[in-house]
Amino acid sequence: MAGHFELIDAPEGGFRVRLLDGSGRLVATSVTYPSKQAAVAGISVTREIAGTGLIRDMSRGGHGEVIIPKSRPAQATMRIHTPTRFPGADRGLHSI
Template identity: 50%
Template sequence: MSGYFKLVDAHDHGYRLKLMADDGTLIAVSAYFPTKQSAVEGIDAIREIAGTGPVVDHTRKDHSHREQSDHRAPRRRIPA
């Protein structure tokens, strides 16, 4: 089984999505959705973006202790 989306009630009477790994580990929590229909549409949008969208690196490059590469390199798009 692969990961899955969990649709949950938000504390403010709307909905949120939880992206779960196949072992049940929480990967991400969505923004607030006011209706269940908008949350379902959010799942469709996430699937589309995750399948086709590029990863754009906006991290600071001063983490030299984490990376071996030149931390002054310009930001770059990382292929998905």
């Protein structure tokens, strides 16, 4: 099962978002948002970043270097270079 987001009340007012993994373990807690709508917008941004965001090592001695997981680039490269043909593509027709 995939993880999920939870909207929770922030102790100082407003709302926070918790990200839990598939087993229900806490992975991250957000900053405080002033409204539920702002928290949901934060989830949308997080979803976009999580799928494509770089991993930058800002730990002691990391110097901000980008860490690239070895398994992901190979999969992405295969998908990018795999030709996709749509019926009628040579006749200028596109189907989705």
